[in-house]
Amino acid sequence: MDATDFDIDDDVDIDLDKLPIEERDAIMSRVTPDDSQPVDAFTLGQNDLRRELIDRGIQPKGFFNDDAARLQEEFNAEHTAERESRIKQKIQTAARNYLRETIKRKRQQRETELREEIDEIANNPKLEVWMDLVKANTTPTEAQFRVNPIATRALSKVLPFNLSLQALDLSGNKLDDMAGKALATVLLRNSTLQKLEAEGNMFGPATMKEFASALAVNQGLTYLSLESNPLTAEETDYSGMAAFGAMLAKNSSLTSINLWRTRLSVEGGKALVKGLYNNSTLLCLDVGNNKIALSDANLISKRLAENIDAADQIQRKKGVMKKNQMNAADRERVKNEARKKREENEKWLQDRAQERASDREKLEAERIRKEIEEDARLRQIALRKQAELQARMELEKKKKKKGKRK
Template sequence: MMMDPTQNFDDDDALDIDLDKLPTDEKEAIMSHVTPDDSAPTDAFSLGQNDLRREVSFFNDDALRLQEEFDREHVSERDSRMKQKIQVGMAAKSYLRETIKRKREQMDTELREEIDELADNPKLEVWLDLVKANTTPVEALLRINSVATRALSKVLQFNLGLRALNLSGNHLNDMAGKALANVLRRNNTLVKLEVEGNNFGPATVKEFAAALTTNAGLTYLSLESNPLTNDDNDYSGIAALGTMLTTNSTLTSLNLWRTRLGIEGGKALAKGMSENKTMLCLDIGNNKVALNDAMAISKSLADNLERYDAVQRKKGEMKKGQIEAAERARKQHEEERKQKEHEQWLEVRRVERQCERDRIEAERQRKLKEEEDRQRQISDRKAAERAAQLELEKKKKKKGGKKKK
């Protein structure tokens, strides 16, 4: 059951608690406020012969008296149950009020810390602006404390530019670890996260494991040199990490070198790796992991690597085939282009030759016409000359005839 910090618990009707849906720790905390029920049922073996006879006899007067007694017991037990229910409700309300108040105070404290850190750290403000504007570099190595990490994580959840983040050696605590896990719940752009040499414990590992169950972007995570089991006292985080390995198919490299895994942690990781098909590198060195678990993890990694190589070879063959097909298509396209250019060249030459023939024919026709015109002019001139000559001869004849007379 998730508790809303904004819910009003001052109204008695505002609370409807289903204890069975509460986390175990919260249910136990509530029940610790409730007075235990020490009542016990009647011991049948303590009844005498007459009592037993009276309990099971069929005489009407005995049955009536027994029924009256049962009725009184029923009323008494019912009242007791009602009081217990009211007591549980009041205890739950009291507990939740305290929890909400504590969480609100914690949130207020964290917010004030982040505001103060922002005021004291101008570089942090610059980074927040870069993250909000998606103008960060692709990779970043930052030297910031836990408070600054919390502030940065709130905006980093929605960033689409940063792909690799290194926060190693910053002495970050579990609150900062939880904030980074929230980043992984929303951000699928970040592919590499290095948080080596911090103070992350089981709480951070649990949050990371939960986030990586749904994260589809991160491929590399380094938790090297973090006390992930709280000095071998709490393996719950590593157990969650092992469970995460059974479902995550994106993470390919996980560095857990010198994180105090121990035998229990190695066993949890070996179990998770037995169902993992994509992890290629899992560093569990310097952790006192049992030899058989280390060998099992190595075998799982070898199987995954073989599977990965097979997929890559297949991809390579497919890519080679695609390249060859593309080259064949390119050559065919080039041949078609050359053929088209050749045909276009031939067409241009044909048109040019036709134009030349048309020009020659037009020139021949022009000259022929000129010759015809010249011949006609000559003919006309000769005809005019003959006509003039005849006219002259005619005049001469007339003149000669007049002289003879």
């Protein structure tokens, strides 16, 4: 929910210390001075003087000058308290009115921008397609857009949540600081985008301050090019470069920044040097064609060389570590292969032993089957012979009986 969704109640006290300095200055410029003066006790009569003292719990001394001086102290203190209260009330009234106007202005601006973006999307089918791709995380890893500031604002509302786009080129689009602020919101939330090229636009100190705030927490962007942008408003405002330089002390992901021909001048160069000497990850910073001091250029080159040496050492250590890991992996692989081969041999021997045992069992079963078959065959032969013998014996008996009858 945006701050423009709220209103300021009359009984709300505004803490000016929590507001940006430019807003505090704008509020204080609306407060009219209090030129009132305390009542002059020496102009009162003796009776009025006495009554005023008694009303304040003070016993009059009876000497006019002494009593008037004492009462004057009371008048001065009361006036100071009342004056401070009036000034505080004026400041709070001015602050509430200023914030109401700011909220109203921002709300109107937001509504205007929203209408502009809706119209731009409706009139730009290609932009609508790209926005759908961004929302669905199906963009190519790299994209180059030819867009105006309105289209950039529309895209910037969906890009913070995209996980597919890694490189974005918005160069040569004449984008203004409003578009720059929108892009800063992308950098504030998106950690997938690694490369942003925005050369040849109209970004000034306001954009640099927004970029600085975002990049102080961004941990994804490694390459930023702002070549040929008027980053110092033609060398009249270095506030953006001061913020950008301070950001370098906090950012640890940027490795390459291109600020070629951005009117940095001496002050911009000093701001970069100040921040760069608290940065250990930046390896390339192009500040050519900017009229920065030669001493600062040398300091920048020296610091970058130190960062490069440190990065090389880290890479070498990583290389040694990777080599050791690979050697360990190779040893483990050889060990695993030997173990696997041993297990395979053992399994093969077990399989062969099982096959031989199975063959022996089959042979034994076959032998037993054949013995059983042979026993059965012999029994059948014996039974058949016995049956034949009985048959012959019966036949002989019958023959003998016939011979006796004859």
